[in-house]
Amino acid sequence: MSLPPDLATGKILYLEHVTVSFDGFKALNDLTLYVDPGELRCIIGANGAGKTTMMDVITGKTRPDSGSAWFGRTIDLLALSEPEIAEAGIGRKFQKPTVFEQLTVDENLELALAGKKSFWHSFSATLSGAQLDRIGEVLSITNLLEQRRQPARSLSHGQKQWLEIGMLLMQSPKLLLVDEPVAGMTPQETERTAELLLSLAGDHSVVVVEHDMEFVRSIAKQVTVLHEGHVLAEGTMDQVQSDQRVREVYLGS
Amino acid sequence: MSTSRFFGPGEAGPNATTDRGGTVFLAIVALVAVGVPVLNQFVPSSSPFHLSPYAMTLIGKYMCYAMLALAVDLVWGFCGILSLGHGAFFALGGYGMGMYLMRQIGTRGVYGNPVLPDFMVFLNWTELPWFWYGFDRFWIAALMMVMAPALLATVFGWLAFRSRVTGVYLSIITQALSYALMLAFFRNDMGFGGNNGFTDFKDLLGFDLQAGSTRAVLLAVTAIALGLSYVACRAIVASRAGRVVRAIRDAESRTRFLGYKVETYKLWLFVISAAIAGIAGALYVPQVGIINPSEFAPINSIEMVIWVAVGGRGTLYGAAAGAVLVNYAKTVMTGAFPEIWLYALGALFVLVTIFLPRGVVGLVRRQTS
16 A cells, blocks of 8 residues: 655645646646645636646646646655556546446445455455445445445436445545536435535545536635636635636636 | 345345355256266166166267356356357367377277377378377376466467457457467368367276266266356356456446456456366367367357357356257257258347347246246
8 A cells, every 4th residue: 555645745736837738739738726635625617628637637647748746745646657546545536427337336335445456366355344344434425325235227326426436435535536526416416415525525635626606606615717727716616706807707707 | 244245135246145046057967967877877778767878978068068158158248258269268178188088099099009199190290299298198188178278368368458459359359269270270280180180089097988887977077067167157256356347347447447457357257267168178079079170160159159148148057058958959950950050040149139138047037026
């Protein structure tokens, strides 16, 4: 197992002057962003503002042309591969839920356990008491205790999203990246998701990318607005919404 | 709390506690292992309960096919690897056994050469090719019956899975592999008897292959091997490794993202499957008395997939039952109307795919629930 990120300098994530271009188009343009430990941060921005590219840089899927990305003070994200970054403690939930439909909720969580992943180790592996407890804990956080024996395919859209968040939690990540968690959810599911994300902040740092402004308002203390690959404004929802530049480019008035 | 109780009955897949179909299957196999030799050896041929040597050989053959179906189901049913080349692993195991049996003939061959099998003498060869060394010893030959298919699967699987060849492309190259091997084995100078292959076997471990008692023991051994193969496959699919494998089938890149080395999982499963297919082939050869390159024919590998589809993929015992059912139908139909068998097989595949996506097992489960 890798060491936890060193938080001595106060932040869990440092993105500094990150630039990514695709065929001349700058998806990220000198982006600088910091995230505090235990913080719940919402990132908003129009399509093409660079939200997904930013997530890709943090998780190692895309390498920037310039700039730096550090996880805590000592872990250089640009030097690690995707699985290494996941193991270092950064979990990412993709927009489209991809749980294992044919496996039960329990089994989905089991496969997401941190630990050895080789074929023969898995062949002889049984769950320890601590691991069973962890699964139970995550089931109750994600409100899926009653569905634990059901195949994931029988879950509602919202429940699948929670299960996927639960799978991330099994790896005990320090930083969670969540891409559009409430897209396609019913109002009740949206409300439940807000509670879930709020309960995760504190123990984890959570970065949420979302379009739904009502939802962002209901959960966010700190909001970052991205525009054309860099940070346009940062602050509370009220501060951001009253910012003249934000009103012009994003809120459209 | 134990793992098996924790992962109690879920409709989604195999679970460690209740495997009723598997228990029934193993009971039937045990019954065959004991009953068939007894009915053949100890019940007088005047009795209506006597089982003819022909029927016993047929049952032995079906059980080898059932083992082969287990091997195909392990990779296709649980990991989505549609191999159209398992006939090659079966044939390689069979050739391993054939080489041992050829060396056992010794001076009893037509040419009476103590070392060289007849076909080599016929080709005017003067010494044994290096790859025939050691095949006069059973333990070396037995090792090769498993290792040759496993090694081929390792090399082939490593190349294919590492390059992320999946789906229909993988099926096509497995088919090509089998076809290429067939062409190679047809050649006389390969040193495997060309298109005639190997036949006229005399004895196995000193026991006369024509003797009824030897054949009865062979049948019992085949049944035991089938039972053990089932237990091994079952242990894999009911373990966490089995759940990872099904996860790969359903969402490969997601599994990779969780930190599992998808290629390694596929490779192990493919190699284990090939080894089982090889053992099935090795047991098949002394019972049918011949092995030749037609065992590599692509159509054979396609038929195996049909057995599994008919029985119900992803159930193991269903695949084995499918192999027996389809081959029994084949025996009956090729006897009565030989010209329509291939049409019937094709129609069966189409009908099962459309109306019984979960095979006969799915049908039975629907009736009982």
